[in-house]
Amino acid sequence: MKKILSISLLSLIAANSFAGGYRISLQGQRQLAMGHTGVGVIGQNAESLFFNPASGTFLKNQWSFSAGATALFSNVKFQNSIYNWSNSSENMGTPFYFYGNYQATDRFSVGLAVYTPFGSSVEWQQDWPGSHLVNSIDLQAIFIQPTVSYKITDNISVGAGLIYVNGGVTFNRNLSRSMIDDYGNRSDVTIDASGVSAWGYNVGVTARLDEYVTLGVNYRSQIDMKVEGGEAKFHDMPGFLNYADGKFDATMPLPAELTIGLSYQINEKWLAAFDYNYTFWKAYDNLVIEFDNPAIGTSVNPRNYKSSGTLRGGLQFAPSEKFSARVGGYYDISPVQDGYFAPETPRNDAIAGTAGFSYKITPKLDVDFSATALHFKQTKNSYDHYKEDGSDLSFGGDYRSSAYSLGLGLSYNF
Amino acid sequence: MKKYQSIFLAAFAFSFVACEPEFENPVTNESYSRGEADFTTYVALGNSLTAGYMDGTMYRSGQQYSFPNLLAKQFAVVGGGSFTQPSFNDDVNDVGGLLFMGQPAAATRLILNMSTSGPENLTGTPTIEISDLQAKAYNNMGVPGAKSFHLLASGYGNLANMATGTANPYFVRHATSPNTTVLSDAMSLNPTFFTNWIGANDVLAYALSGGTGENQEGNTDPSTYSSNDITDPQVFEAAYKTIINTLTSNGAKGVVATIPDITSIPHFTTVPYNPLTAEALGGEAVVTQLNTSLLDPIKQILTAIGEGDRIQLYSTTSGNPLLITDETLTDVSATLTAALIANNYPAETAAVLGQVFGRARHATRSDLFVLGTSGIIGTASALPSPLDKLGVTFPLEDKYVLIPSEQQQIKTATDKFNDIIWSVSGSKKLAIADMNAIMRYLTTGIRLSDGQWYTADYFKGTENMNKVLFSLDGVHPNPRGYAFVANEIVKVINEHYKSNLPLLVPGNYPGVTIKASN
Numbered sequence: 043m044k045k046i047l048s049i050s051l052l053s054l055i056a057a058n059s060f061a062g063g064y065r066i067s068l069q070g071q072r073q074l075a076m077g078h079t080g081v082g083v084i085g086q087n088a089e090s091l092f093f094n095p096a097s098g099t100f101l102k103n104q105w106s107f108s109a110g111a112t113a114l115f116s117n118v119k120f121q122n123s124i125y126n127w128s129n130s131s132e133n134m135g136t137p138f139y140f141y142g143n144y145q146a147t148d149r150f151s152v153g154l155a156v157y158t159p160f161g162s163s164v165e166w167q168q169d170w171p172g173s174h175l176v177n178s179i180d181l182q183a184i185f186i187q188p189t190v191s192y193k194i195t196d197n198i199s200v201g202a203g204l205i206y207v208n209g210g211v212t213f214n215r216n217l218s219r220s221m222i223d224d225y226g227n228r229s230d231v232t233i234d235a236s237g238v239s240a241w242g243y244n245v246g247v248t249a250r251l252d253e254y255v256t257l258g259v260n261y262r263s264q265i266d267m268k269v270e271g272g273e274a275k276f277h278d279m280p281g282f283l284n285y286a287d288g289k290f291d292a293t294m295p296l297p298a299e300l301t302i303g304l305s306y307q308i309n310e311k312w313l314a315a316f317d318y319n320y321t322f323w324k325a326y327d328n329l330v331i332e333f334d335n336p337a338i339g340t341s342v343n344p345r346n347y348k349s350s351g352t353l354r355g356g357l358q359f360a361p362s363e364k365f366s367a368r369v370g371g372y373y374d375i376s377p378v379q380d381g382y383f384a385p386e387t388p389r390n391d392a393i394a395g396t397a398g399f400s401y402k403i404t405p406k407l408d409v410d411f412s413a414t415a416l417h418f419k420q421t422k423n424s425y426d427h428y429k430e431d432g433s434d435l436s437f438g439g440d441y442r443s444s445a446y447s448l449g450l451g452l453s454y455n456f
Numbered sequence: 457m458k459k460y461q462s463i464f465l466a467a468f469a470f471s472f473v474a475c476e477p478e479f480e481n482p483v484t485n486e487s488y489s490r491g492e493a494d495f496t497t498y499v500a501l502g503n504s505l506t507a508g509y510m511d512g513t514m515y516r517s518g519q520q521y522s523f524p525n526l527l528a529k530q531f532a533v534v535g536g537g538s539f540t541q542p543s544f545n546d547d548v549n550d551v552g553g554l555l556f557m558g559q560p561a562a563a564t565r566l567i568l569n570m571s572t573s574g575p576e577n578l579t580g581t582p583t584i585e586i587s588d589l590q591a592k593a594y595n596n597m598g599v600p601g602a603k604s605f606h607l608l609a610s611g612y613g614n615l616a617n618m619a620t621g622t623a624n625p626y627f628v629r630h631a632t633s634p635n636t637t638v639l640s641d642a643m644s645l646n647p648t649f650f651t652n653w654i655g656a657n658d659v660l661a662y663a664l665s666g667g668t669g670e671n672q673e674g675n676t677d678p679s680t681y682s683s684n685d686i687t688d689p690q691v692f693e694a695a696y697k698t699i700i701n702t703l704t705s706n707g708a709k710g711v712v713a714t715i716p717d718i719t720s721i722p723h724f725t726t727v728p729y730n731p732l733t734a735e736a737l738g739g740e741a742v743v744t745q746l747n748t749s750l751l752d753p754i755k756q757i758l759t760a761i762g763e764g765d766r767i768q769l770y771s772t773t774s775g776n777p778l779l780i781t782d783e784t785l786t787d788v789s790a791t792l793t794a795a796l797i798a799n800n801y802p803a804e805t806a807a808v809l810g811q812v813f814g815r816a817r818h819a820t821r822s823d824l825f826v827l828g829t830s831g832i833i834g835t836a837s838a839l840p841s842p843l844d845k846l847g848v849t850f851p852l853e854d855k856y857v858l859i860p861s862e863q864q865q866i867k868t869a870t871d872k873f874n875d876i877i878w879s880v881s882g883s884k885k886l887a888i889a890d891m892n893a894i895m896r897y898l899t900t901g902i903r904l905s906d907g908q909w910y911t912a913d914y915f916k917g918t919e920n921m922n923k924v925l926f927s928l929d930g931v932h933p934n935p936r937g938y939a940f941v942a943n944e945i946v947k948v949i950n951e952h953y954k955s956n957l958p959l960l961v962p963g964n965y966p967g968v969t970i971k972a973s974n
Contacts, residue, residue: 121483126958281972282570435907442477
């Protein structure tokens with residue numbers, strides 16, 4: 043019976059991939075508008091705490107606050123002309139953030155960063171042709187990160203943050219390609235894990251090389267999200283296989299990420315920034331799910347991700363005190379390898395264009411807008427590692443994704 | 457200031473319209489084409505395999521998976537019209553079977569009972585009444601049990617002929633008039649496209665009966681045939697020609713299918729000839745006892761008359777063969793009895809043993825057992841111990857086994873019928889789905905594009921439940937198997953008529969019906 047129900051909790055992988063191949067970086071409207079650069083950018087607003095914990099001491103004000111939310115629209119289309127299949131998933135999410143920083147002394151600052159780097163979902167039509175892999179997935183994770191920053195010299199600052207993650211995932215898939223209950227309904231299982239918490243850390247260094255160029259390095263640790271006692275609920279099961287709802291354990295590792303960033307203050311009005319992220323996806327070779335029901339057993343799902351990078355660039359134009367505008371973009375290389383392209387993470391390499399502007403409403407309060415468009419090429423790919431009665435099955439076709447976002451943020455500095 | 461704002465508002469608006477994903481070549485119905493075929497009115501002719509029969513009967517939920525119904529869904533993409541099937545709405549319990557004048561006339565469908573781990577007839581009352589006449593021609597004209605010449609037989613759908621056995625209960629239910637024919641009802645729909653998979657019962661009925669029927673080769677009067685007989689090739693050819701000539705008379709195109717060989721049907725390949733392990737027989741002591749008290753004395757006598765090969769002593773370490781009756785053997789009852797008496801056996805015992813073992817022999821690798829044998833091996837015979845175990849100490853009847861000479865008759869007939877199908881259909885340039893060849897590949901396995909291997913194996917349990925193609929009767933496909941058949945036919949149509957029809961994924965269709973209890 044184990045083979046029937048080789049539940050490949052692809053969901054849990056989705057969590058991973060959302061942080062990389064699937065990740066749409068939305069952790070601050072200003073920096074997002076510049077291609078989500080910021081590891082080497084100083085003197086902007088409290089968003090910098092996300093990008094580099096060392097940047098707190100370079101903020102201009104004693105108190106800096108930023109908060110915002112983004113409407114994220116992500117669409118995926120799937121088709122296979124051999125079988126006349128066409129399906130789509132259209133989803134919306136609203137990731138948000140809050141950052142606060144206090145410069146306690148000339149050299150020392152403390153801050154708090156709250157952000158939601160995971161928060162999207164995929165929802166195919168129930169019982170669609172890929173339903174044995176996933177029907178729907180919804181995941182969320184809130185990162186809460188207290189941060190300190192210390193200036194070693196006037197031009198070099200180091201910072202560190204402790205990350206507390208609280209997240210959850212809901213995932214539904216059919217039990218197999220053909221299992222039905224006694225009334226002809228497809229059998230499915232929903233996996234639900236909420237309140238999953240884990241700890242990680244974030245360290246960074248910022249060095250102002252001269253009055254134009256600033257260099258930053260940031261490292262975010264791997265965070266293992268351990269699900270213990272998540273709930274597995276079975277629906278429309280045939281009488282002969284009437285699994286009781288049960289529990290499962292699993293681990294969702296979120297990979298470590300190293301980013302090197304550079305900013306160049308061209309003149310008073312123009313600022314350019316570049317980041318290079320490298321994400322250690324290679325950690326994700328398999329996902330292992332253990333069910334407490336021995337009849338279901340342990341499910342091992344090959345992922346075989348590769349580590350990958352993202353190249354980012356952005357430009358800011360600030361013609362006046364009151365108004366500034368930004369454009370940027372990035373190229374994000376998917377960690378998903380050919381033959382491992384599963385429909386819960388149907389993302390290939392992405393090119394993003396970003397833009398935004400800020401407007402100073404009062405001397406202390408800024409409003410920040412951003413817009414992002416992600417372009418994905420049409421791709422033909424498949425997941426070839428679904429086990430059915432001992433055979434590796436393939437499911438695939440053409441995929442095309444797109445995503446765009448609109449964001450609104452407020453900054454308050456004094 | 458205003459200028460900048462309008463630029464960015466425009467950029468925002470752009471991001472919305474630019475991001476809806478679109479494929480370079482979106483898959484729509486226009487992606488497919490009918491080629492040289494016209495699927496406007498598709499009519500399916502054939503027997504149970506066309507009707508959607510499975511698990512030993514017709515039943516409501518099974519019928520929707522008939523291969524013509526699955527095929528029609530693919531045709532609909534390129535202009536195929538609606539596809540109707542005989543109504544089984546009266547199968548309110550979805551159990552199949554038949555009633556005749558209110559009395560049960562056929563058993564309910566087979567299910568796999570998890571609590572007993574075996575196939576059983578589903579508990580429930582059949583409600584499909586033969587005398588409820590629909591009098592309607594349907595696109596699916598598959599009639600379970602029909603042989604080639606039945607499609608041309610007037611009265612085959614006449615309720616009044618049920619008593620004489622010349623009518624078919626399923627055709628009776630929907631024949632448009634008492635003396636119409638299956639072919640004429642089919643033609644009344646003016647098909648533009650057809651499938652014709654007829655002929656299997658012309659030989660398979662004999663095989664299913666364990667070879668108890670007659671080979672009617674040379675007898676060209678089918679009205680004299682019994683239901684388990686093999687049809688004369690001339691009769692087959694004449695019927696097949698008439699069917700094909702009629703179907704193509706208005707220019708319709710179509711696909712015909714060949715007759716599968718029985719060696720690729722799990723009904724005949726599932727029960728091994730040697731299932732009797734020491735454990736199954738009751739332990740080593742029982743094996744020794746059987747050898748010394750029964751088999752060895754008989755074998756010694758047979759050896760003395762040069763027939764020692766008939767019986768072999770049971771082994772404690774490997775599977776032992778079933779005991780069968782082989783009507784081709786010389787009856788040595790009298791010799792046996794006389795010899796046993798000479799060996800001081802009581803006359804009465806010697807007579808019984810002589811009778812029982814007169815034409816008995818142990819099975820060999822060359823014998824094929826029908827699926828139903830598995831349920832009776834070791835069950836009680838009419839005789840007292842030690843001759844009380846069917847297949848072990850009492851030989852199985854002819855109907856359970858196809859001995860090599862019977863298999864040869866089946867193979868010869870199958871080959872002749874398939875030659876006729878090839879030549880008649882080839883002369884009309886019809887597409888031919890060589891189900892005989894395809895099923896033969898299934899005996900070793902066919903890997904489809906989804907990566908799964910499909911075989912002609914019977915349901916074995918959870919290790920093959922996701923890929924087994926046959927229903928529990930071991931002869932007819934299950935829904936997944938019919939999808940496999942439909943898929944193979946689509947491939948043939950695409951090739952032969954230069955069509956571009958979408959394929960099916962058999963693995964997405966249900967397999968064997970398993971119930972927790974019955």
